[in-house]
Amino acid sequence: MPKTALIVLLSLLISPAWSQTEASKAKSSPAQSRTAAPKAVKAKAPPRSEAVTPMGPDELAIADRVHQGRLPCELGATVRLEADAEQPGYFYLHGKGFRYRMHPVVTTTGAIRLEDRKAGAVWLQLANKSMLMDQNKGRRLADECAHAEQVAYAESMKTNPPPSLIDTTGMGR
Template identity: 55%
Template sequence: MKSTLTATLAATILVAASSLAMAQTTTDTAKPAAAGTKATKPVAKKQPAVNANRTNLKSAAKNVAAGIEAAEAALTPAELAIAERVQVGHMPCELGASITLTADPKNPGYFDMQGKNFRYRMFPVATSTGAIRLEDQKAGAVWLQLANKSMLMNQKQGIRLADECMSPAQATVAEALKLNPAPSILDAPKPAAAAK
C-alpha cells in the first residue's frame, strides 16, 4: 500500500513539473508581430517570470516530497499494534554492549535506537513468525525482539551488531526458561501413562 501511494505521489511530482515547464516555455517565447503592424524591438526575456516558475516548481516538489514522507510515515493498524509490544529503554547486551531504544512521542510507532557507533530510526514490520521486528531500511538495520532476548543486525553489512540484549521483562523470561526449559521439537515424546 505504501509503495502504491509513493508511486502516485511521484507521478504527481512529474505532472506538476511538466505543467510548470510548459508554462515557463509559453511565457519565454516572444509573440510574433501581427501583419501590417510596425515591427518592434524584440522583448527581452523577463527573468522574474522564469525565477517565479522555478520557485513554484521547487515549492511544488517540496510539498509533494513532504506528502511522500507523510505517506511513508503513516503506519497500518497492524504495525501500530506491533509497536505497542516493543520493549523500550536501556538494554544491556552480551560482550558489554548495550542499546537504548526510545519511542518517538511525536510519531507513534517509530523508535530511535542508539548504541556505540550507531543510531537508527526504526519502525515495525509484520512477520509471519510473531517475532517483533523493527527496521531502518535506509541503514539496513533490523531489530528482532523475542520473549527472552533481542538482537540487532545490519543486513547491508551482513553482521550482527548486538546480541542477547534484554529488557527487565525479557531477563525474567530468560531466567524462567533456564529453570524450566521449553521442550525441544527434537526430543522424543514422553510415553503415556499405562491405563489400569
C-alpha cells in the first residue's frame, strides 16, 4: 500500500479521537480542566462504586469482534487484551507499565475502537493489525500488534492486495 494512502487511512481513523477529546474538554468544568489527566489504571481493578455505563446493542456487537489474548507487537513488545468477566463489553488491556479498562466506541470507518477516556488511551483494531494510542500526548504506545487472524489477513494482503484507495485509472494518465 503506498505511504500516502496509508497516511490518509490512518488520519481518517484517528480524526474522531481528536474531535472527541476536544468535545469532552469543552464539556468539562474549569476545575476539571485545571487538574492533570489521570495516568493508566495500575494493577488493581477499578472499584465497583465507579459508575459503569451499560452497553447498548451496537457496542456489544463491536465487543464480540474484539481479538483477545496475548498479542505480539513490534520491537518485541506484547499486550494482553482480556474481557472484564463482571461487565460484558468492557476489556482490560495490559502491557509493560500500563493497564487500561477499555470499552467499545462506534465508528463510521468500521475499525474496532476501544477507549479508556479517563486515561486518554485508544485501541484501534484493523483487519491486519492493532495499535494503542495516547490521545493526551498524541503518540502511539504500541504498534503492529497482531492476533493470529490479523497475521493471516496481512499475509493474504501481500498475495492479493486490496484495491488502491486513490484510483488513478481513467484520469488521463
